[in-house]
Amino acid sequence: MLELATMSLSESVKTRALELGFDLVGITTAEPIGADDTAYLQRWLNAGYAAGMEYMHRNIAKRINPAALMEGARSVICTAIAYGPIPDDEQAGLLSSSEYMGWIADFALYEDYHVFMKNKLRALADSIGELLNGRRRQCRICVDSAPLAERSLARRAGLGFIGRNHMLTNTHLGSQILLGQIVTDIALEPDAPAETACQACDKCIGACPTGALSADGDFDSAKCISYLTIEHKGDIDGDLAGRIGNRLFGCDECTLACPYTQNAPAAQNAELRFHPEWRPMMLAEILEWPPEQFEECFADSTVKRLGPERFKRNARICLQNCRDM
Ligand code: B12
Ligand code: SF4
Ligand code: SF4
Structure with missing residues (x-):
């Protein structure tokens, strides 16, 4: 009972x-x-x-x-x-061709x-x-x-x-x-763990621009673009900075490469506010932004946690990478 x-x-x-x-x-x-x-x-x-x-x-x-x-x-x-x-991500694919434009990762466009x-x-x-x-x-x-x-x-x-x-x-x-x-503290009926796993596939590892993911199962945050652009506080080492490309905040490569993501239905949450205007962003303009413009632009965004200085650090790296292309 x-x-x-x-x-x-x-x-x-x-x-x-x-x-x-x-x-x-x-x-x-x-x-x-x-x-x-x-x-x-x-x-x-x-x-x-x-x-x-x-x-x-x-x-x-x-x-x-x-x-x-x-x-x-x-x-x-x-x-x-x-x-x-x-x-309908019309901008998808621009990553390699969008000179002077910065790219914000999918999760942060909401x-x-x-x-x-x-x-x-x-x-x-x-x-x-x-x-x-x-x-x-x-x-x-x-x-x-x-x-x-x-x-x-x-x-x-x-x-x-x-x-x-x-x-x-x-x-x-x-x-x-x-x-x-x-x-x-309520005792609820637990569900069974999922039985599935990756099949013979290593697309995510091949897609990672920096080698943060390795075939032996390691994950080195120090090489991950998500870590470098969101969590890292100081300057970014030259070789790694070059691999950031035009990713201003976060990175989607290992999630987008996955067949499970590619075959998934489009995300449709009517309540979750979506900001398509945050992508792509003009890099040269960001460097001229007064701090209040950053705060205003990202008022309801997870990007706000980065602060205007580190956002500009990222924009400088992206701009340099675009110029070096
Ligand atoms: C620290 C952190 C980061 C770090 C480190 C990421 C990492 N892989 O550990 C950085 C800044 C790099 C990062 C990046 C991202 N993050 Co993050 N991050 C976290 C955080 C706060 C802790 C993760 C953690 O504990 N890492 C330590 C490792 C060892 O733990 P783990 O990866 O969770 O793995 C556990 C199990 O999966 C298992 N496991 C994993 N691998 C293996 C292998 C073997 C052999 C075994 C036995 C077990 C095992 O053991 C681990 C112990 O718990 C979580 C929130 C949370 N509190 O969990 C969000 C979280 C993981 N992040 C999230 C997201 C969305 C991202 C990004 C996609 C953001 C982006 N687009 O840029 C990237 C993805 C990078 C990636 N491929 O992992 C989501 C992930 C959702 C999901 N579907 O998995 C989380 C859960 C936040 C959330 N609440 O939604 N993140
Ligand atoms: S988020 Fe980007 S850099 Fe980090 S592991 Fe995935 S593909 Fe590599
Ligand atoms: S791309 Fe997806 S299915 Fe393939 S190895 Fe990576 S996580 Fe697994």
């Missing part, structure tokens, strides 16, 4: 999540991530692959164990929203997903409260913001598999999907 009640609550939570506009939802327990994933994370950190992201070395006990992140946690509700393939997904997850948490007739329950909402192994948990909740591009990949929606979670 108790089990039946728990199951129907889990189904109701998932139905509500889909009604709210999430593309995927699944549930896993709040148990620590698997031993293989923990060992992989530890090896990755020891190898220095977190580069300058010092925060990745902190709170490891929480990152691998949702119950250490939130006392009393029993379940994690894992959700995803598709941000690509971008429908309003800030951290804000959007957190609001949606809050609405889901409120719905859970209603389903429980107002009984108080703890819900911690996480979208990049907490030390939590989001991909490991999403895989365990059945949302997809981890591709060789290291992306959580859904066989129907591909790898251009963003993740968000609710860690909760």
